[in-house]
Amino acid sequence: MVIIEQIILFFIILFWLFYILMLKLFKTTLANILLYAGFALDFTLILIRTVITGHAPFSNLYESLIFFSFIYLIKLIFSRFFRKQKAVFLMLPAVILNLTAFLLPAGFKQPDKLIPVLKSFWIYIHVPSFFIGYVSLTFLFIISIMNLIKKENYTEVLDHELKLTCFFISLGIITGAFWAEISWANFWSFDPKETWALITWLFVVLSFHVKNHKIKFAIIFFALLSMLFTYFGVMFILPGLHSYL
Amino acid sequence: MKNNIFIKLHSSLLFLTFFLIVFLSAITSFTSSDQIFIIVSSPFYIVPWFFLAILIISYPWLDNVSDKFLLSYFIKHIPFILLFFAVLIAFMTNRNVEYSLSVGEALNLNDLKKSLLFKEDMNIIIRLDDFKIERHSKKDRHVKSYKSEVTVIKDKRTNNKTESSLIKELIEVNNPLKINNLKIHQKSWSLGIQEIRFEINHHELEITEQKDKIIKIKENQFFEIFPLDIIEEKILYKWNIKDKSGILLDSGIFKNDIDAENKYPPKECDFKLVKEDFKLISIFEFTYRRANLFLTFAAVFFILMMFMDFFGFKLIWKLFNIKKHGFYNGHN
Numbered sequence: 039m040v041i042i043e044q045i046i047l048f049f050i051i052l053f054w055l056f057y058i059l060m061l062k063l064f065k066t067t068l069a070n071i072l073l074y075a076g077f078a079l080d081f082t083l084i085l086i087r088t089v090i091t092g093h094a095p096f097s098n099l100y101e102s103l104i105f106f107s108f109i110y111l112i113k114l115i116f117s118r119f120f121r122k123q124k125a126v127f128l129m130l131p132a133v134i135l136n137l138t139a140f141l142l143p144a145g146f147k148q149p150d151k152l153i154p155v156l157k158s159f160w161i162y163i164h165v166p167s168f169f170i171g172y173v174s175l176t177f178l179f180i181i182s183i184m185n186l187i188k189k190e191n192y193t194e195v196l197d198h199e200l201k202l203t204c205f206f207i208s209l210g211i212i213t214g215a216f217w218a219e220i221s222w223a224n225f226w227s228f229d230p231k232e233t234w235a236l237i238t239w240l241f242v243v244l245s246f247h248v249k250n251h252k253i254k255f256a257i258i259f260f261a262l263l264s265m266l267f268t269y270f271g272v273m274f275i276l277p278g279l280h281s282y283l
Numbered sequence: 284m285k286n287n288i289f290i291k292l293h294s295s296l297l298f299l300t301f302f303l304i305v306f307l308s309a310i311t312s313f314t315s316s317d318q319i320f321i322i323v324s325s326p327f328y329i330v331p332w333f334f335l336a337i338l339i340i341s342y343p344w345l346d347n348v349s350d351k352f353l354l355s356y357f358i359k360h361i362p363f364i365l366l367f368f369a370v371l372i373a374f375m376t377n378r379n380v381e382y383s384l385s386v387g388e389a390l391n392l393n394d395l396k397k398s399l400l401f402k403e404d405m406n407i408i409i410r411l412d413d414f415k416i417e418r419h420s421k422k423d424r425h426v427k428s429y430k431s432e433v434t435v436i437k438d439k440r441t442n443n444k445t446e447s448s449l450i451k452e453l454i455e456v457n458n459p460l461k462i463n464n465l466k467i468h469q470k471s472w473s474l475g476i477q478e479i480r481f482e483i484n485h486h487e488l489e490i491t492e493q494k495d496k497i498i499k500i501k502e503n504q505f506f507e508i509f510p511l512d513i514i515e516e517k518i519l520y521k522w523n524i525k526d527k528s529g530i531l532l533d534s535g536i537f538k539n540d541i542d543a544e545n546k547y548p549p550k551e552c553d554f555k556l557v558k559e560d561f562k563l564i565s566i567f568e569f570t571y572r573r574a575n576l577f578l579t580f581a582a583v584f585f586i587l588m589m590f591m592d593f594f595g596f597k598l599i600w601k602l603f604n605i606k607k608h609g610f611y612n613g614h615n
Contacts, residue, residue: 151419154428158457201593208589212582221457223379223468223568225578226370228319230312237305244301247294276312 039090040147046083047104047140050076054133061126073129077115080108080136093152096165099273100147103139107132109166110173117177118195124184131176160217164210168235171206172265174199175242179262182255196254203261204242211235231280234268289345297338303331329371336367358592362585369574369581376573384411384431385475385562392465399465399571407462408436412451414472414565416513421544424512429472430455431565435462454567464575470568474510474518477560481508484553500552503527508548514538518561522548 053076060069083104087095096105110132119125178199185192214232215225226232241261248254272280307328311319322328339360343353380398384390389410396405413432419425431454439446454460459468479490484500490508497505503526511521517538524533535546539556548554 151423151425151427154426154456157428205586205589205593209586212586215582216579219570220459221468223459223466223470223570225373225377228311228323233308233312237308240301240305240308244298247297272312 039086039149040144043083043086043147044140046079046086047136050079050083051133051136051140053079054129054136058126058129058133061129073111073115077108077111080104080111084108087149091149091151093156094161094165096169097152097156097161098146098150099270100139100142102165102169102269103135103142106169106172107135107139109169110135110176113173113177127184128177128180131180155221158217158221160213160220164213164217167206167213168210171203171210172269174202174206175238175258175262175265178203179258182258186251186255200242200245200258204239204246207235207239207242211239229280230272230276231268234264234272238264238268293338293342293345297335300331300335300338304328304335307331332367336364339364355592358588362581362588366581366585369578372574373572373578378571380569381470381566382569383473383564383566384409385564386411386414389436392462395465395569399569401464401571403463405463405465406438409467410434410436411565414563416472416563418514424514428455429469431469431567433460433467435460464572466570466572468568468570469565471566473564473566474513475562475564476510477562478558479510479518479556479561480558482553482555482557483548487557497525500524504532506548506552511536513563515540516563518559522554524548524552 053072057069057072057076060066060072084095087101087104091097091101096102114120114125114128114132117128119128178196181192181195181199184190185196211232214235218227218232219225238261241257241264245254245257245261248257307322311322311328314322343356348356378399378401380395382390382395387410389408392405392407392409396402411431411433414429415432416429417427419427433452433454435450435452437448437450439448452460454467454469456469459466461467476491480487481490482488483498483506486498488498490510497507500506505525505527506522507525508520508522510518512519517540519536519538521536522534523531525531533549535548537545537547539559
């Protein structure tokens with residue numbers, strides 16, 4: 039089954055790389071077909087994983103990467119940048135995420151049963167909240183780059199994305215605290231994942247208080263770095279209660 | 284002019300405080316769990332948070348702000364201040380203690396009065412009747428669930444008579460038992476070995492005495508055995524035969540049960556399990572929370588006000604077609 043998943047993942051990456059190429063060549067109809075085909079395959083991959091494992095498809099790194107790219111793509115499709123040349127830049131994170139999932143060692147991709155501590159309805163609120171927050175942060179970062187480099191005014195979009203990022207990361211942190219109280223008997227244990235999620239939140243909140251675009255971009259960049267460390271760094275470098283590889 | 288200097292100073296202090304909190308928080312993630320508590324309960328960590336709260340509260344008095352801005356400012360920041368104080372109160376008043384029970388053992392909750400610092404009389408006895416570990420399948424030894432079946436014994440006084448009520452309860456991960464303000468969480472479990480004796484090459488040895496010891500069975504062959512897991516209430520043992528340099532020559536796992544998958548040590552070792560005396564220990568975490576209600580309220584209020592400020596008010600205005608120049612427009 040993992041081999042089938044790998045084949046699907048390969049075609050998703052291929053379709054999306056061709057989507058970027060077609061957009062660059064202004065062949066938008068073909069580009070959209072490739073995007074939707076990749077999206078449908080991504081959804082199929084998530085369904086396959088859910089059926090095989092019997093639980094939510096974000097309990098380990100491999101599943102979460104695919105889920106992250108899926109949520110990201112939904113955001114892109116519903117954004118005002120969809121069907122425009124700017125979607126080329128915005129598409130890159132989805133490709134990188136799936137490529138990372140594809141390149142993971144085979145041991146990371148084996149379907150696993152859910153461990154007892156993850157068997158709770160909170161997993162359907164806490165984890166997706168963070169993913170929506172992280173997706174918005176990634177989107178925010180790329181639009182910030184576009185805002186700086188292309189010198190186009192995306193202030194309204196940036197403001198909206200910043201609010202989405204802040205709200206969903208806050209929701210993720212608070213729901214995580216209440217779940218931790220039930221399962222680990224502590225609202226907050228200063229587990230590395232919790233700490234770095236808090237650091238990400240602090241950077242996001244700080245960026246609200248900055249008016250200068252360049253400083254704002256720098257803080258958003260630090261927020262993105264914190265988010266990447268929360269997601270990857272903590273898993274590999276700082277094991278703790280959240281170590282579900 | 285004077286105001287401008289104060290506002291600039293305020294902004295600088297705000298940024299410095301944020302970065303200090305970020306830096307200190309990052310340090311805690313690289314320290315051991317024993318040191319984390321020392322760092323976060325020290326003034327070095329708590330004072331910046333307090334200072335941040337003061338900076339937030341003081342800002343409207345530094346600048347000549349309009350009523351509209353003041354309302355908008357407080358809607359954004361008061362929920363955070365409330366949450367901060369709720370967290371602080373919870374941190375100071377909440378108590379945790381770990382306690383283990385083996386099957387058949389009981390605990391009177393009043394014995395935890397000193398550790399959990401509660402005053403009420405909780406003459407309630409918790410008795411562990413059974414502890415079960417469920418695996419996914421015989422081949423897949425991953426734990427599916429582990430749960431404790433307990434009996435809660437409460438004494439009730441009615442008409443000068445004391446009656447005991449016995450209630451059967453189940454405690455498992457994500458399903459703690461709540462008794463008044465006290466919660467009993469299923470934290471973990473362990474194997475309580477009383478005595479495990481085995482015979483090898485006609486020598487009788489006790490497993491706990493052999494911990495970290497390797498037994499010589501032949502020239503350049505060393506034998507070791509240790510308990511690995513609990514499967515269907517039987518200990519699963521792992522044995523290894525290594526050479527002088529530690530290179531693994533042979534190994535296997537078995538349990539004291541008829542199982543086709545058992546791989547016993549080679550016949551030349553003359554291995555025999557003589558005695559097995561063990562019990563399963565259920566590890567609980569008892570928590571006593573005084574400020575949970577306030578913390579829950581503050582957290583929900585924080586998220587709700589954030590939603591209203593970011594999206595909610597705009598939605599209401601659009602729905603009811605209210606113009607943007609209303610009393611509150613969420614902007615500076």
